[in-house]
Each structure stands twice: as C-alpha cells, then as structure tokens.
Amino acid sequence: MLSDKISALGVVATLCVFLTNFASGQETALTQPQGDETAFANYAPWLDASLDLRDYHIHLRGGMTAAMARERAKLTGVKSGVLENNGREWPINTNEKLDQFIAGVEEYNATLPEDERLKIGVQVNDRDWYKVIDPKVYARLDYVLADTMIMGRRPDGSDERLWLLPRDYDVDQDEWFERYYRHNLTVVSEPIDILANVTWLPDFIADRYDELWTRERMAVLIQAAIDGGVALEIQAESNFPKPQFVKLALEMGAKFSFGTNNFDPKLKDTGAWKRNFDQFHFTKEQLWRDYQYDGAAPKRVKPAEKRTIDYDGMVKRLKEKGIL
Numbered sequence: 001m002l003s004d005k006i007s008a009l010g011v012v013a014t015l016c017v018f019l020t021n022f023a024s025g026q027e028t029a030l031t032q033p034q035g036d037e038t039a040f041a042n043y044a045p046w047l048d049a050s051l052d053l054r055d056y057h058i059h060l061r062g063g064m065t066a067a068m069a070r071e072r073a074k075l076t077g078v079k080s081g082v083l084e085n086n087g088r089e090w091p092i093n094t095n096e097k098l099d100q101f102i103a104g105v106e107e108y109n110a111t112l113p114e115d116e117r118l119k120i121g122v123q124v125n126d127r128d129w130y131k132v133i134d135p136k137v138y139a140r141l142d143y144v145l146a147d148t149m150i151m152g153r154r155p156d157g158s159d160e161r162l163w164l165l166p167r168d169y170d171v172d173q174d175e176w177f178e179r180y181y182r183h184n185l186t187v188v189s190e191p192i193d194i195l196a197n198v199t200w201l202p203d204f205i206a207d208r209y210d211e212l213w214t215r216e217r218m219a220v221l222i223q224a225a226i227d228g229g230v231a232l233e234i235q236a237e238s239n240f241p242k243p244q245f246v247k248l249a250l251e252m253g254a255k256f257s258f259g260t261n262n263f264d265p266k267l268k269d270t271g272a273w274k275r276n277f278d279q280f281h282f283t284k285e286q287l288w289r290d291y292q293y294d295g296a297a298p299k300r301v302k303p304a305e306k307r308t309i310d311y312d313g314m315v316k317r318l319k320e321k322g323i324l
C-alpha cells in the first residue's frame, strides 16, 4: 500500500538523518545514550514497515524514559510499549505507585500525536496480582505481561528468581521441570496478554530443552495461550523459544509479540527477532495487538480472573484436532 511505502521511506529517512547527525557529532542528548550508530543501524533494518511492529517490553528503568521510548520508535520504525515490574519485591508494589506510573505515561502521551503515543503495560511478578490490582487502575492498562522466571519462595520467604539458580543446581530435574511446567500453565491462565520469554529454561536445565518441552507440553501451553488471547513473546537476546515451538504455535494459530526487556536505555541486540522473522515470515495477522489497535475497544477487555486448565481435556481436544 502506498501509505505503508511512504511511512517506510519516512523511517529510513529519519534513520539516515540521525546517522548523519551522529557522524557529524550532533547527536542529541536524548538519543545518544540509547546506543551507538551501529546499534541503531542494526536494530531492525530488515523490518517490513507494513507489519507495524511494536516492542511491548520496554522497561522504564535504569535511566530509560518515556521520551526515549518515543524517540527510539521514530528512529527504528518499531513502535514502543512501556512497562515496569509490579509485585511485592518490585518497584511498583502498591496500587498507588502503579497509578502514578500509568499517570506519568498518560501525561506524556497527551503531548504526542495519536500515532506516536506509547502503549502502557505492566509486568506482573506475583501470582495473585489480579486479586490485588485496583480494577480502576487495571482498566487503564493497554496490556499485562508476565514471564515464568519467578517460581515459589526461597527459605527466607523471598521470591525464587530462577535466573539466579546456579548452573550446578542440585535438584531432581524431572520433578523440578514438572513443577515449572505447571507454573507455566498457571501464569498463562492469568488475565495476562503477553507470556514473555516463552519456554525459557534456567541454565542448569537448558540443555534438556528438546527432551523436556515435548510436543504435548508445548501444544497444551500454546492452546491455553490461544484460548486466553495471550501472545507468546520472542525476546531480544534470548535463546527461547526454539524453532519447533514457534513452528507449532504458528500452525495452531497462536499470536506472537516481540520484546526487548531492557535494563537501561541501551538498544539490545534484536538478532533473535530477525532469526525468527527470517525463518517464519510473520504476517501482520500473526502479531498480537493491544485492544485499542483498531481504535474503539476499551483498553482492558479481560475480566481480572484466572482461568482453569483441564490438562487431560486439552490433550483429548488436541488429539481430535490432529495436533497430537
């Protein structure tokens, strides 16, 4: 379409202007800390602008700001969705703080043209979040994202952050994975929109991916996501999900979202996005969109309730469909 071509050219032109300015040492203070010339040039030059891709996993932390997220979108052609971590051990640990976070971005958005506005999300890290969050605050979110990287408690009562487990973690791995898999089904049943870093495994067990993520386990998780309108996220600089998962999910009709999960304003390496785009040629229809994408829908169409998953019933259904 002509309008898409024009906007694609616009993106390239903007990037060129930026790089020219950069080369002559006139980079702005706003964009400079986000990455060097190479990082911007390598970000997503392969991207088909008509896909209207949005990074729904931009944390406003470590110096990253809403203004930088907007500037980044203009420079890279990848739109921005911003969020921060919510939970008892995380920066947003009360409804009041969540309200302030959302209000801050809303205020900034009010100064922007409609198509440059940032989508506002939250990453939920406590498994009872949907009972704790104030419905009035919930209604103002464009999306809710969760990953599976926190499970259970440490002896001192704090969250067990699975990415901190040692490489030589001494545990019955099959029992651990069973527990972790059930945890995945729990998270995907919550009223979330994006399951981030899907099928991630900690280092101590990552080399057993092909064996542990059986077709049945993958298919049930994917079907649960489809049933709940939950997108599966492909995250920058992550080795997960593996191609067999993405292939099956696309065959089953799942939607995907792309995220970076930054720690600061620096652009991350989006090689994992490109690898997946090159292999699977995502169409616009396969990309998850927030509810207001087409304009009229209210932001939150999901009631703040957890669903239940009947594993055996799901397997039966998937067998009938010929997926298993």
Ligand SMILES: [Zn+2]
Pocket: 057, 059, 123, 261
């Ligand atoms: Zn995150």
